[in-house]
Amino acid sequence: MVHSVEPADASIAPERLADLLWNTDPKLNAFMFRTRDVLLNILRAEWPATRGLLSHRQAFTVMDEASVKGLLVGHRWDEYGPNFEAAQDLQTQNLAQADAAYLNDALEWMDRLFPAPRTGAYYVLELSTAASAQGQGIASHLLKTAEELARDSGCTHIALDVSADNAAVDFYRHKGFEVEIETRVPHLDRAHGIGLHLHMSLPLDVNP
DSSP: OOOOEEEOOTTSOTHHHHHHHHTTSHHHHHHHHSSHHHHHHHHHHHTTSSSSTTOGGGEEEEEETTEEEEEEEEEEHHHHHHHHHHHHHHHHHHSOHHHHHHHHHHHHHHHHHSOOOOTTEEEEEEEEEOGGGTTSSHHHHHHHHHHHHHHHTTOSEEEEEEETTOTHHHHHHHTTOEEEEEEOOHHHHHHHOOOOEEEEEEEOOSOO
16 A cells, blocks of 8 residues: 655644544653643644644644544754744643643653754654554655655754653664663653653764
């Protein structure tokens, strides 16, 4: 089966994305958002926007009719900060006050767990494949798209963060990624079961 990776369409219903994103790391997402509905409300605000961590402008998809089979969301290192700030503004405007306050506190913990993308990085925030499409090579196609985007924008490497016990670690190692940093936040581990995370990177030849 040939899979086509295309720039994401702003008209994709956020409901079609929420489960895909949630299932990428349920433990982490349960801590960050508490419920799938909060993540869905964030997607409803960010996905159609021009800026934000989860804006369609930063995303590529593999579609099967109306079903999202694969999703890539990535940011150049120098765009990540402004997109993060735009996301926080949208969250403040669109979430209930209690949900926005909780998320802001959770993000402070994420700052401890996830190193900031270093200069030259194309940072993969999300690389997700639907459970029904596992084993079809979709993740490889999405990663190839990330490499092309990174090279075209002058990035020197691709970076991402992943839980050390996630099966995707073996996939990334097979693709040439290496662990740069290992992080563990004791509070997150003890209270929420969010253990060791790996900051992995793939060096790029910008003139292949």
